[in-house]
Amino acid sequence: MFVTLTNTPRDYAWGAPGAISALLGGTPTAAPEAELWLGTHAGSPARVSAPEGPASFGTLERWLAAEPAAAGTESGALPFLFKVLAAGSPLSIQAHPNAEQARAGFERENAAGIALDAPHRNYRDPFPKPELIVAMEDGFEALSGFRPIAKVIADLDELVHAGVQDPVLRDLRERLSHAIDEGAEAEVLAQEVSAALGGDRESERAALVAAATSISRVPLPHLAETVRLLVADYPEDSGVFVALFLNRVTLKRGESLYLDAGNMHAYLRGIGLELMTASDNVLRGGMTPKHVDIAELLAVVRFAPGPVPFLDRSDIAPGVVGYQPAGANFALYRVDPEITRSFRVSGPAIALQIQGEATLEQGADHTSLVRGDIRYLTPSDTVVRIAGNGELWIASGPFGVTA
Numbered sequence: 001m002f003v004t005l006t007n008t009p010r011d012y013a014w015g016a017p018g019a020i021s022a023l024l025g026g027t028p029t030a031a032p033e034a035e036l037w038l039g040t041h042a043g044s045p046a047r048v049s050a051p052e053g054p055a056s057f058g059t060l061e062r063w064l065a066a067e068p069a070a071a072g073t074e075s076g077a078l079p080f081l082f083k084v085l086a087a088g089s090p091l092s093i094q095a096h097p098n099a100e101q102a103r104a105g106f107e108r109e110n111a112a113g114i115a116l117d118a119p120h121r122n123y124r125d126p127f128p129k130p131e132l133i134v135a136m137e138d139g140f141e142a143l144s145g146f147r148p149i150a151k152v153i154a155d156l157d158e159l160v161h162a163g164v165q166d167p168v169l170r171d172l173r174e175r176l177s178h179a180i181d182e183g184a185e186a187e188v189l190a191q192e193v194s195a196a197l198g199g200d201r202e203s204e205r206a207a208l209v210a211a212a213t214s215i216s217r218v219p220l221p222h223l224a225e226t227v228r229l230l231v232a233d234y235p236e237d238s239g240v241f242v243a244l245f246l247n248r249v250t251l252k253r254g255e256s257l258y259l260d261a262g263n264m265h266a267y268l269r270g271i272g273l274e275l276m277t278a279s280d281n282v283l284r285g286g287m288t289p290k291h292v293d294i295a296e297l298l299a300v301v302r303f304a305p306g307p308v309p310f311l312d313r314s315d316i317a318p319g320v321v322g323y324q325p326a327g328a329n330f331a332l333y334r335v336d337p338e339i340t341r342s343f344r345v346s347g348p349a350i351a352l353q354i355q356g357e358a359t360l361e362q363g364a365d366h367t368s369l370v371r372g373d374i375r376y377l378t379p380s381d382t383v384v385r386i387a388g389n390g391e392l393w394i395a396s397g398p399f400g401v402t403a
Contacts, residue, residue: 003378012032020036023086039080040060041061064077077278078278078348090266096130096279096281097262103126106124108123120291130260132275134273137271139252140272144259145246146189146306150180152245187303190303198294227243234287246266263309264301328398334391335394345401353370353373355390
């Protein structure tokens with residue numbers, strides 16, 4: 001069965017005005033459009049507009065709760081949450097919990113009597129929140145994971161060579177160098193990030209802000225641009241200093257990141273498709289007007305330098321490309337209707353037409369999509385036949401789409 005879905009973009013302050021409407025062929029507005037949620041999560045469940053039976057329930061969440069067979073799960077809740085994200089300004093410095101941390105945090109806050117919709121609540125559900133993001137335009141910018149301490153030291157040295165003399169940055173370099181000698185990179189990262197977010201480190205933030213204007217002539221454009229971008233929106237926020245330790249990432253259209261539990265990150269700007277476990281558990285440490293819990297954030301972050309967590313694409317079939325993170329309970333697929341003629345969807349799925357138009361047939365059911373249309377596909381082992389052009393994206397469980 002094909003079911004038409006709709007929803008309204010969430011208007012978080014960091015959203016890009018009219019960007020999601022523009023991507024999906026709608027009429028852009030001046031209002032910030034941050035995230036379009038497509039799923040059953042209670043935070044913003046997708047609305048059902050057809051056919052008449054499901055539409056009578058109002059939301060996908062209510063329909064699947066009443067008809068769990070249409071979700072393929074006992075509870076009727078989808079295991080994944082599909083989003084369109086548009087960042088007009090930087091998001092918070094944040095990380096997400098693993099399964100054990102999420103369950104314990106959810107139970108702890110329930111026992112404390114904190115309402116699920118309370119602004120100061122950290123854990124709104126008992127689930128982890130690993131996520132992938134696929135850029136929908138060139139130049140999607142993010143901070144993700146800790147870079148090697150040696151690279152941070154090299155940047156600090158470049159600042160000195162450029163004539164930036166600051167005792168706070170000099171002392172930081174000494175601490176980092178000592179940590180390398182002692183094999184304690186993870187420990188020093190934890191100490192510096194903890195002090196920057198939770199301590200009185202305004203002198204360091206001010207030093208970095210001042211340094212940003214001095215390094216435009218040295219070969220560190222990524223650092224200068226990052227600091228200027230963050231300071232423009234958060235001039236008094238110590239999260240700006242934490243950015244010094246994080247990998248700066250620029251994605252081209254179609255490139256992807258996979259952010260597992262404990263990855264400290266912040267999306268900076270750009271439009272992308274985001275897919276994750278059906279959770280809204282976000283632990284924030286700065287660069288946001290929302291609730292910040294530094295102690296809880298630091299408890300879940302993995303303080304270890306590592307490579308940028310790029311997610312490789314895989315060819316599933318001619319015209320079908322998959323983004324399938326190992327161990328995740330979700331996967332995302334890009335389908336080119338002009339190349340592929342059929343594929344199999346084995347579980348519940350959500351299809352989003354980004355460009356062009358397509359017709360889907362599954363047994364006796366059929367539906368037509370144009371740019372911006374969204375369909376829910378109930379579980380079935382029947383082959384889906386497709387015709388049309390453009391670009392169709394399908395979110396599902398792991399290995400949900402096969403040739």
